Amino acid sequence: SKILCFFCFCFLVIEEQCPEFTDLNLGHAFSGTELHVQLLLYTRKNRDCAERLIENNVTASEYLNTTKKIVFVIHGYRPTGSPPAWLGDMQRLLLSSEDINLIIVDWNRGATTVIYRNAVENCRKVAEILKNYIDQMLVGGASLDSLHLIGVSLGAHIAGFVGQKYKGKLGRITGLDPAGPSFTGEPPDHRLDPTDARFVDVIHSDIDALGFRKPLGTIDFYPNGGTDQPGCPKTLFSGLGYFKCDHQRSVFLFLASLKNWCDLITYPCDSYLDYKRGKCMDCDAFQPMSCPVVGYHADRWKKLLVPYSSPTTAYFDTSGKDPFCMYDYVLEIITWNKSTRRGFIKVKIMDNAGNTVESQMSSEASTFQQYESVKILTGFPRDIEKIVKMSLTFTTKSLIGPRRKLKVLQMKLKSVNNSKRPQLCRYDLTLVENTEVIFKPIPCLEKGT
Structure with missing residues (x-):
């Protein structure tokens, strides 16, 4: 309520409040x-x-x-x-x-x-x-x-x-x-x-x-x-x-x-x-x-x-902060280890300006067998339009035993959100457990990829 005065006259004006959601305790x-x-x-x-x-x-x-x-x-x-x-x-x-x-x-x-x-x-x-x-x-x-x-x-x-x-x-x-x-x-x-x-x-x-x-x-x-x-x-x-x-x-x-x-x-x-x-x-x-x-x-x-x-x-999948955006890629790997390996792979992608984005690591270990393709969905909270460098880190999360190696015959990285972006590849990599390997990917050679 408020009082309005004009000349010698004053009026009490009762203002109606806006209805609001009920506030209890x-x-x-x-x-x-x-x-x-x-x-x-x-x-x-x-x-x-x-x-x-x-x-x-x-x-x-x-x-x-x-x-x-x-x-x-x-x-x-x-x-x-x-x-x-x-x-x-x-x-x-x-x-x-x-x-x-x-x-x-x-x-x-x-x-x-x-x-x-x-x-x-x-x-x-x-x-x-x-x-x-x-x-x-x-x-x-x-x-x-x-x-x-x-x-x-x-x-x-x-x-x-x-x-x-x-x-x-x-x-x-x-x-x-x-x-x-x-x-x-x-x-x-x-x-x-x-x-x-x-x-x-x-x-x-x-x-x-x-x-x-x-x-x-x-x-x-x-x-x-x-x-x-x-x-x-x-x-x-x-x-x-x-x-x-x-x-x-x-x-x-x-x-x-x-x-x-x-x-x-x-x-x-x-x-x-x-x-x-x-x-x-x-x-x-x-x-x-x-x-x-x-x-x-x-x-x-x-x-x-x-x-x-x-x-x-x-x-x-989402990121942990509003607006929860996630940019998905499929990482496809073919290995040539004679014995089976089980583990996790962390991916980083980088652009020319030095921006680096790290993927969320899967909660489930992947199984790598000789000459068999393994697909891993990996997501990034920020998008990088042109990837010039990337890195892979292999881990078994084991606290005991020798460090394992993962011999990669072929790696492919494909954007899910933007199918027009070129699929990136790398050939003949060796990933030593818990060691980040940085490299420049190249457009895949296969026709239609």
Whole structure:
């Protein structure tokens, strides 16, 4: 409120505050909260001040335009009661990417509790409330195909329950690490399912703890195999971040896809192990589409599927920092050691300016046998357009015994992200264990490589 004065007259002007996401605390979590849902609408006309939709009079909204796409963002379990840390970025980036109706579904009262099961039981109630809002939007001119529900953890299953109510005719559901506890092992009508929308894309980033392991969508993305995410704490001494970092990574990968700093390209594959062995780098088998990208633009891939294929799993690696870009290469090696060698290879690439980028080392040892080709997927957090030097380091990670040698008959390095770049080769190298060998690669001699 403020006082405005004109001449000898003063007026008290009461300014209406912008509706905000419910902010609770740990005390509310221990005492428990009764379910209350509010829908906060943002558009490009009211980016900085939400409009609270009226539950039984949605058409009275000043800003809702039912001729445009309607995107719902549904959060999950809130054990401490605070608003999600990612909420502001989600709002800003979604509205920057597309002219949409963005609706933040705030069910913090109902999600804030130390008893996880209570929050789970509220999920179907939230879905029923959302159906009431959506029904009014449909009467007001919206179409089911224009609806996109983005659900985080428990929110992913809420989105699935909404989709079930419309018999899978919603346009799209995005599940960001759907919750595993209380949902693993449940039948499809008790969780998110591929039939809940016309297109269901899911990012699994914590399948060994808080997330859901098995596929749930039209396409399921498993960054770094879906378990330990790079850059996340590895020990309990890191505090709360140890428990939530992997789980939240799905959200931050989705946000990264809205920043357009790089395409997070993924590779349809039967398993993460096959992906790491370089068996799934060529998307030609999936023509006429290219490799799918993860995140907001994943539906570009869907539009090329006519008709829809069976559910697809896709794998990709990321760096440990936002925007999580990774530039993939396939390293192919043929050795001529008479005896089998097992070990790891670290790769560095360099340009004329002296920039050097080091690859992530695979977590699984490769097996090198005489005259047999071994493919290793290797990724770099930064791209180098023109490689003038590179190095290989072979290690067995053994602390005892003699240093092994790996005799390389032929080495090839091929960019996965940019197929137009020349494939690089080197012939007749000897790698002594734990010793970096630097060399200048040359364009491969074979025709068609």
